[in-house]
Amino acid sequence: MLSRRTRELMSGAGGSxxxxxxxxxxxxxxxxxxxxxLNWLRQGAGAPILAAMAAGTMAMTHEALDAHPQTGAxxxxxxxxxxxxxxxxxxxxxxxxxxxxxRTVAEIERPxxxxxxxxxxxxxxxxxxxxxxxxxxxxxxxxxxxxxxxLGAVRLLDWLAAxxxxxxxxxxxxxxxxxxxxPPSCYDARHFVSWATERxxxxxxxxxxxxxxxxxxxxxxxxWVILRRLLNDPDIDLADKxxxxxxxxxxxxxxxIAVMTLDQITVTPTGVAVRFAxxxxxxxxxxxxxxAAHMATGRSRNVGIGAVPNSWLFPGHLPGRPxxxxxxxxxxxxxxIDARAARRATQQQLAGEVPxxxxxxxxGVTITxxxxxxxxxxxxxxxxxxxxxxxNAQC
Numbered sequence: 001m002l003s004r005r006t007r008e009l010m011s012g013a014g015g016s017x018x019x020x021x022x023x024x025x026x027x028x029x030x031x032x033x034x035x036x037x038l039n040w041l042r043q044g045a046g047a048p049i050l051a052a053m054a055a056g057t058m059a060m061t062h063e064a065l066d067a068h069p070q071t072g073a074x075x076x077x078x079x080x081x082x083x084x085x086x087x088x089x090x091x092x093x094x095x096x097x098x099x100x101x102x103r104t105v106a107e108i109e110r111p112x113x114x115x116x117x118x119x120x121x122x123x124x125x126x127x128x129x130x131x132x133x134x135x136x137x138x139x140x141x142x143x144x145x146x147x148x149x150x151l152g153a154v155r156l157l158d159w160l161a162a163x164x165x166x167x168x169x170x171x172x173x174x175x176x177x178x179x180x181x182x183p184p185s186c187y188d189a190r191h192f193v194s195w196a197t198e199r200x201x202x203x204x205x206x207x208x209x210x211x212x213x214x215x216x217x218x219x220x221x222x223x224w225v226i227l228r229r230l231l232n233d234p235d236i237d238l239a240d241k242x243x244x245x246x247x248x249x250x251x252x253x254x255x256x257i258a259v260m261t262l263d264q265i266t267v268t269p270t271g272v273a274v275r276f277a278x279x280x281x282x283x284x285x286x287x288x289x290x291x292a293a294h295m296a297t298g299r300s301r302n303v304g305i306g307a308v309p310n311s312w313l314f315p316g317h318l319p320g321r322p323x324x325x326x327x328x329x330x331x332x333x334x335x336x337i338d339a340r341a342a343r344r345a346t347q348q349q350l351a352g353e354v355p356x357x358x359x360x361x362x363x364g365v366t367i368t369x370x371x372x373x374x375x376x377x378x379x380x381x382x383x384x385x386x387x388x389x390x391x392n393a394q395c
Contacts, residue, residue: 002034005041010054018054024084045073046080062090076318083320093143094129101126101150113157116167116201121150124195140325141255152188159186167202175205184210218338218345223248226336231286236335238294239314239323244332245287247339250363251346252276254325254332254339260313267292277364347373 006028012018017025031037041047049068052058060081068074081087101121108114125146132142159178160170175193179186190207197205230236230244246252256276266273266280272288273280283291294313312322329339350359351373359370 002031002038002041003029005038009041009047009051012054013056018056020060020086021050021054021084024050024080024086027080027084045070046077049074049077060086062087062095066095079318079320093140094126097129097143097147098126100147104150104154108154108157110157110161113154113161113167116196117150117153117157120153120192120195124191125149140258141253148185148188149191152185152190153192155182155186156189156192167196170202170205172203172205175207179207216338216341216344217348218341220345220349222336223342223345226342230335231290237331238290240331240335241290242287242294243314243328244335244337245290246274247332247337247342248346249287250274250276250281251343251350252363253343254328256364258314258325258328259322261311262295262313263311265291265295265313267295277361279362281362351375 006025007017010017010021010025028037028041049058049065049070053060053064058064062078065074065078078087082089105114105118105121108117129142129146156175156178157167159182160167160174163174165174178189187207187210190209193202193205193207196202227245227248230241230248233241243254243257246257247254264275266275272283272291274283274291275281282288310320314323314328315321316323316327332339350363351370354362356367356370356374359365359373360367363370365373
């Protein structure tokens with residue numbers, strides 16, 4: 001039934017499945033949840049879009065999917081097409097940011113301000129992100145910071161207009177007043193102010209970095225209580241056990257955990273290792289066993305309506321895409337893990353036991369960051385690994 005319905009939907013004008021869609025056709029009929037796949041073919045909002053592409057009445061392009069009114073269905077199908085090789089992958093985070101920025105620019109009423117923000121967003125914010133994307137997919141954190149910069153520019157220009165001022169004649173006193181009378185988010189205009197000054201769109205202005213305050217740190221004993229639960233509670237999903245342990249043991253940020261790939265884990269008869277940066281770390285005890293079990297699920301996992309190749313350690317809802325950092329944070333929050341507070345606690349312990357240069361190589365942080373950690377503490381990695389192994393033995 002599934003095979004017949006799939007072929008009926010995906011047959012082109014000549015009665016056969018177009019070559020570009022053969023891999024997707026095979027993924028659907030190989031689904032580990034055939035009833036779900038069949039329901040999607042019959043009732044899914046994306047099925048008619050796929051049928052139109054197969055028939056040649058709709059172009060099989062990102063642009064055609066972008067223009068489709070049923071955004072959710074189009075994006076889900078896009079993921080299936082990319083995962084099966086029918087469409088070239090693109091940086092969806094970057095595309096989404098550009099669309100949001102364009103909407104923001106379009107809503108600016110003052111023509112001159114609209115022109116300035118459009119230039120800042122395109123030639124400063126997006127250009128820098130595209131250079132990064134040429135090396136690897138743009139991190140969600142970078143996208144969020146870029147979006148904040150654009151909104152910061154709009155906020156400053158709105159304030160200037162509301163006070164009868166213009167960017168080209170604004171003084172440092174005006175900027176200081178803007179910062180002093182507004183919320184902390186006013187400091188998000190810092191990059192825009194620097195950019196405007198460099199391009200002589202304003203007088204020489206500056207927004208100093210806002211002084212940061214130490215954040216909340218998870219209690220040391222509570223950290224180990226949560227870790228023991230993650231490692232031993234059979235009702236907790238493997239992905240949650242492992243990702244939470246990466247935060248609690250290795251101080252990894254959610255944005256990095258979310259995009260970890262299967263090749264960062266090595267499983268051999270003698271043990272399990274993880275690579276966060278250039279150095280492989282032996283994973284001790286119980287966590288190593290959990291990672292081995294997780295890896296045993298294989299590189300082809302059923303995601304959505306079909307079985308598609310997967311390279312992510314933590315696959316997301318969309319085929320061929322990883323879990324999002326925000327959703328991962330929600331899942332871990334159910335077990336009492338505040339990722340930032342937990343990372344700070346782990347950072348403090350590691351910094352007291354491992355030299356900065358070693359921390360940087362093993363955990364994938366910059367040497368500047370590692371030195372900052374160590375300055376707040378002062379020891380040796382072997383001792384830390386021994387403590388972890390000993391604690392696991394007691395669990």
